Every structure is written in C-alpha cells, then in structure tokens.
Amino acid sequence: MLTYHFNHELGIPMYEYLYQCIKNDIIQQKLQANEKLPSKRVFAKHLQVSLITIENAYNQLLIEGYIYSIEKKGYFVNSIEYPEIPTQTVPTILEKPQIQYFIDLRTNSISLSNFPFSVWSKLTRQVLNSQNSELLIRAHQQGCLELREAICEHLHAFSGMNVSPSQIVIGAGTEYLYNIVIQLLGRDQHYALENPGHRSIAKVYQLNNVHYQYISLDHDGLNIDELKKSQAQIVHISPAHHYPTGISMPIQRRLEILKWATQQHTYIIEDDYDSEFRLRGKPLSTLYQIDQNERVIYLNTFSKTLAPSFRMSYMVLPPHLVQLYHNKFAFSACSVSSFEQIILAEFMKQGYFEKHINRMRNSYKMIRDELLTQLQQSVIHQDINITEENAGLHFLLHYHSSLSDVAIIEKAHNIGLNIATLSQFYEQPFESQTLVVNYSGLSLNDIQLAVNLLIQLLSRQ
Missing domain, CATH: 3.40.640.10 (Type I PLP-dependent aspartate aminotransferase-like (Major domain))
Known part of the structure; x- marks a missing residue:
C-alpha cells in the first residue's frame, strides 16, 4: 500500500501534496505502467485523510494524463515514455558584471536631482x-x-x-x-x-x-x-x-x-x-x-x-x-x-x-559651461579643441596623443572613466583623436573629478 507522510508546514492543500507525491513516483518509475492504484476509500482510510482529498488528487492526475480509470475496476498508472535525461547539465549563462566608473561621459543618463x-x-x-x-x-x-x-x-x-x-x-x-x-x-x-x-x-x-x-x-x-x-x-x-x-x-x-x-x-x-x-x-x-x-x-x-x-x-x-x-x-x-x-x-x-524641459535646459547649460571653463583653465587646454558644443547634450573634444583610440579607451576604463571616441561610431574604425563627451549625467559636483580624469587620460606624461 502506498504510504505518504503529510507535511502540514508546506502551506499547500493536502490533495495537492498527495498529487505531487504520486506524480513524482510515476515519473521516477517507482509506480510502473498499468499498475493499479489503491481504491479511493481504502487509500483514504490508510492515509487517514478525507475521501475528497483522494478524489481531488486522483482527478488532477487524470486531467494531466498520469493515470487512467476503468469503470468498476479502478485507477491505473498510464504508460508514459519520458525523454532520456541528458548527461550534461545545461550551462549557466553568467551575466557580465556591470563596471562601476567614477565618471560616466558616455551613457545617456540624468542626475537624480x-x-x-x-x-x-x-x-x-x-x-x-x-x-x-x-x-x-x-x-x-x-x-x-x-x-x-x-x-x-x-x-x-x-x-x-x-x-x-x-x-x-x-x-x-x-x-x-x-x-x-x-x-x-x-x-x-x-x-x-x-x-x-x-x-x-x-x-x-x-x-x-x-x-x-x-x-x-x-x-x-x-x-x-x-x-x-x-x-x-x-x-x-x-x-x-x-x-x-x-x-x-x-x-x-x-x-x-x-x-x-x-x-x-x-x-x-x-x-x-x-x-x-x-x-x-x-x-x-x-x-x-x-x-x-x-x-x-x-x-x-x-x-x-x-x-x-x-x-x-x-x-x-x-x-x-x-x-x-x-x-x-x-x-x-x-x-x-x-x-x-x-x-x-x-x-x-x-x-x-x-x-521641466526649460529647467533641464538651464541646468545642462550651466553644467556644460562649467565643464568647458574648467577644461579651458586646465593644464591640457593647449592640447585640446572643443567643437559642436551648442546643440544637444554632448560635444567633441579633439586632442593630440601618441596612443591609439583603442588604447585611449582602455586607459580611460583603467582610471574609472567611461567615454567613447568618435571612431567607435564609424563603420570602419580609424584613429580619430577625438572624444565624444556626453555630460547629461553630470552634476556640478562631478565636474572637477571629470576634468581631473580627462587630464589624467590625455596628459602626455
């Protein structure tokens, strides 16, 4: 006789727990195809549960095709061909960890304030x-x-x-x-x-x-x-x-x-x-x-x-x-x-x-002006040239460096600066010697650090 011990701490109905137990035994082939299940009354008495609990469990197994019934004979385990269990486990796809930068001058973002x-x-x-x-x-x-x-x-x-x-x-x-x-x-x-x-x-x-x-x-x-x-x-x-x-x-x-x-x-x-x-x-x-x-x-x-x-x-x-x-x-x-x-x-x-647009426009103008002012007053001001600063939320910063564009991006990431070069947006990359500076995510408090990182990036030392 099938025997299952009910765990009342699971927080699920008794019939559902019984259904899961019988289903698992069928899947694991502990119950063989065409094997007869206990009658509802005998099973209920054996497990000391109500008849309705057995009926509900059997009905769910019938609906899902795990068992079948023959009138006046009872309930039987269905013959089910299960696919072979693969020997290799499904590989886990790991998401790349998001890199944390001190300053982000590439991503379109907005300051919380x-x-x-x-x-x-x-x-x-x-x-x-x-x-x-x-x-x-x-x-x-x-x-x-x-x-x-x-x-x-x-x-x-x-x-x-x-x-x-x-x-x-x-x-x-x-x-x-x-x-x-x-x-x-x-x-x-x-x-x-x-x-x-x-x-x-x-x-x-x-x-x-x-x-x-x-x-x-x-x-x-x-x-x-x-x-x-x-x-x-x-x-x-x-x-x-x-x-x-x-x-x-x-x-x-x-x-x-x-x-x-x-x-x-x-x-x-x-x-x-x-x-x-x-x-x-x-x-x-x-x-x-x-x-x-x-x-x-x-x-x-x-x-x-x-x-x-x-x-x-x-x-x-x-x-x-x-x-x-x-x-x-x-x-x-x-x-x-x-x-x-x-x-x-x-x-x-x-x-x-x-x-909101008017307020943001004034805020962005203030941030852009302060960023440009500090760049023009920095030690690299003679080595850079700013263009296209009057429309939108980015400008181009042209520079002179012995480093390739790829090397500049790698150096930027190493010092905690996320930024793009102009060449990255072309079908065929080339040495652009130009940074695309997106300042939409900066606050006034970020500007000094942003300028310091740009100086460190473009400094010839």
Missing part, C-alpha cells in the same frame, strides 16, 4: 484616485488618445508641427519603433544609415534581415551625391543634431534630401532625439515640418527629456501611411502600459513637461 520625483508622485496618486477605466482596458494600438493629444500640442508649441493624434504611434523605445517602421514599409526595402552613427540602428536592421548601407557625411550632413548613387529606398537621418558629430543640417541640404525622396517615391526617417536641448538659438525646424509630399516619418523619445528608464518613444506617420498601419497592426495593443501613458499625458497637459 534633476528628475521631478515629487510632481510625478503627485500625478501618480491623482491618476490612481481618478479610477479612470482606461487604466484597465486594452491600450489602443497607437497609444492612449490622451497622450497622443498632449504630444500633438507639444509638437505644435515647440516646433510648429501640425499633426493629428491619428498620425501618432507610441512605442516602448525608439528601437521598438524602428522595428515597426521596417514591418510597415517592408523588409524588401533597401535602407541607408548615416556614417558615423548609432550602431544600435544597424543592429535592428541586421536582426530584421534587411539590406542596408552606410552613407558618409560631409560638413552639411548626409552626403547627397552619395545618397543619389546608392540603392537606398529609405534613409535614416538626424538633421537637427547628428550624433555623434553634432552637425546641424542646413536648409539647402534638407531640401535636397526631400527632393530625392519625392522623386524616388521613398521615405526619410527623421530621428529628432534631443532637439529640446539646443542650448543656443531657437529649435531648428523639423524635416517633417517642411515636407510637402508626405515623405517623412518623424521619431522622438522621452528617454532624453525625462530619463533613459522611460522606455517611451513616438513616431508621426505621414497621413497616407496611417491606414496601412491600421491594416497591418490592427491585431496589436500598444507596447507601453496605459498607466504610464496617462501619467505622462497629465504631466504634459498640466504644463509640467514644458517647465
């Missing part, structure tokens, strides 16, 4: 207390209407763009929206990328198995002659502030690229990732704004304006692509939770977003 925690907490409570039914329903495929309307108002106020909420698609990060664009326009298209540029964009295209090529830059941005000679049908550019060179594309080059797209019936993906933080003069007009032929797909993100942890970006589709989007993605829901979208919508509608 700059995030509006109190306002965000207040709005979170307001949204929860409102008991808005939209918090609990399936999100619209393009995102919550409330947030799309707020984005429309922001784009009109900030850059003069006139768009409809029906044109906006909200997604969990810009990389996610890149994937959506590829699925929307087709994997059979030929894409073009700026060289240099973010390597993550090329990774998205590689994973989608699409053809792409790099187009080099000149002093005005994307080389139009090279673009015309290419096989590109879709080109990805950041005309307001190219990363990492910092180039702002002049109006003539913008019009030339728009003319190319119109004549070729192709599309331009405009990545306007940090236009809110132009530190001198007015924001530049977007390519979307001056496009008269619906050739531009506009992308922007809240990761720069709020924090990298906000995996929330949006794109503005040309009107004629909206129906195609609906046809292809009608089955899907928005990839960002309604809860986060509604809080952000309130943040924008109540004027906090505009105030």
Whole structure:
C-alpha cells in the first residue's frame, strides 16, 4: 500500500501534496505502467485523510494524463515514455558584471536631482484616485488618445508641427519603433544609415534581415551625391543634431534630401532625439515640418527629456501611411502600459513637461559651461579643441596623443572613466583623436573629478 507522510508546514492543500507525491513516483518509475492504484476509500482510510482529498488528487492526475480509470475496476498508472535525461547539465549563462566608473561621459543618463520625483508622485496618486477605466482596458494600438493629444500640442508649441493624434504611434523605445517602421514599409526595402552613427540602428536592421548601407557625411550632413548613387529606398537621418558629430543640417541640404525622396517615391526617417536641448538659438525646424509630399516619418523619445528608464518613444506617420498601419497592426495593443501613458499625458497637459524641459535646459547649460571653463583653465587646454558644443547634450573634444583610440579607451576604463571616441561610431574604425563627451549625467559636483580624469587620460606624461 502506498504510504505518504503529510507535511502540514508546506502551506499547500493536502490533495495537492498527495498529487505531487504520486506524480513524482510515476515519473521516477517507482509506480510502473498499468499498475493499479489503491481504491479511493481504502487509500483514504490508510492515509487517514478525507475521501475528497483522494478524489481531488486522483482527478488532477487524470486531467494531466498520469493515470487512467476503468469503470468498476479502478485507477491505473498510464504508460508514459519520458525523454532520456541528458548527461550534461545545461550551462549557466553568467551575466557580465556591470563596471562601476567614477565618471560616466558616455551613457545617456540624468542626475537624480534633476528628475521631478515629487510632481510625478503627485500625478501618480491623482491618476490612481481618478479610477479612470482606461487604466484597465486594452491600450489602443497607437497609444492612449490622451497622450497622443498632449504630444500633438507639444509638437505644435515647440516646433510648429501640425499633426493629428491619428498620425501618432507610441512605442516602448525608439528601437521598438524602428522595428515597426521596417514591418510597415517592408523588409524588401533597401535602407541607408548615416556614417558615423548609432550602431544600435544597424543592429535592428541586421536582426530584421534587411539590406542596408552606410552613407558618409560631409560638413552639411548626409552626403547627397552619395545618397543619389546608392540603392537606398529609405534613409535614416538626424538633421537637427547628428550624433555623434553634432552637425546641424542646413536648409539647402534638407531640401535636397526631400527632393530625392519625392522623386524616388521613398521615405526619410527623421530621428529628432534631443532637439529640446539646443542650448543656443531657437529649435531648428523639423524635416517633417517642411515636407510637402508626405515623405517623412518623424521619431522622438522621452528617454532624453525625462530619463533613459522611460522606455517611451513616438513616431508621426505621414497621413497616407496611417491606414496601412491600421491594416497591418490592427491585431496589436500598444507596447507601453496605459498607466504610464496617462501619467505622462497629465504631466504634459498640466504644463509640467514644458517647465521641466526649460529647467533641464538651464541646468545642462550651466553644467556644460562649467565643464568647458574648467577644461579651458586646465593644464591640457593647449592640447585640446572643443567643437559642436551648442546643440544637444554632448560635444567633441579633439586632442593630440601618441596612443591609439583603442588604447585611449582602455586607459580611460583603467582610471574609472567611461567615454567613447568618435571612431567607435564609424563603420570602419580609424584613429580619430577625438572624444565624444556626453555630460547629461553630470552634476556640478562631478565636474572637477571629470576634468581631473580627462587630464589624467590625455596628459602626455
């Protein structure tokens, strides 16, 4: 007779414990195929449990196929062929330990003191207390209407763009929206990328198995002659502030690229990732704004304006692509939770977003100015040259060194400094003798240490 000792400290129902015991004996072949199990009444009396406990355990084993029953004969162990247990254990994949740096001048980040925690907490409570039914329903495929309307108002106020909420698609990060664009326009298209540029964009295209090529830059941005000679049908550019060179594309080059797209019936993906933080003069007009032929797909993100942890970006589709989007993605829901979208919508509608951008712009300008001042007053000031410091949250630091770019990065890591060289963003690396300095994560208190580490990095001793 099967005998099991019940452990009441496990915190699970008795029938579930019994079911687990019998199942384990079947899997370990302690109970053989077609072996008869005790009758329910006899088993209950033997184990000193209720009949319902035995019935529930047997019923669960029946449902899962471990046993079968024959009317008026009882319950029997099923014949089950188990796969052979592998002799080798599955290798454990160890994550690389995250390196801790004294100063990070590479990663897009934000100082803790700059995030509006109190306002965000207040709005979170307001949204929860409102008991808005939209918090609990399936999100619209393009995102919550409330947030799309707020984005429309922001784009009109900030850059003069006139768009409809029906044109906006909200997604969990810009990389996610890149994937959506590829699925929307087709994997059979030929894409073009700026060289240099973010390597993550090329990774998205590689994973989608699409053809792409790099187009080099000149002093005005994307080389139009090279673009015309290419096989590109879709080109990805950041005309307001190219990363990492910092180039702002002049109006003539913008019009030339728009003319190319119109004549070729192709599309331009405009990545306007940090236009809110132009530190001198007015924001530049977007390519979307001056496009008269619906050739531009506009992308922007809240990761720069709020924090990298906000995996929330949006794109503005040309009107004629909206129906195609609906046809292809009608089955899907928005990839960002309604809860986060509604809080952000309130943040924008109540004027906090505009105030936050203005405050951040002033803060970044103060940090940049202090960082540049200390560099110009440092012992290496004659050996460096700063360019492209007036737009966005990074600048280029040109230097003279006998070390290769690879050696400079290795030296930087050894002294606790995370930074990138310009050459790392090119398709074919070369000796750039240029650092890309991202100061978005610095506070005023960090600047002295950052300058000291840069001096140590670039010192000729």
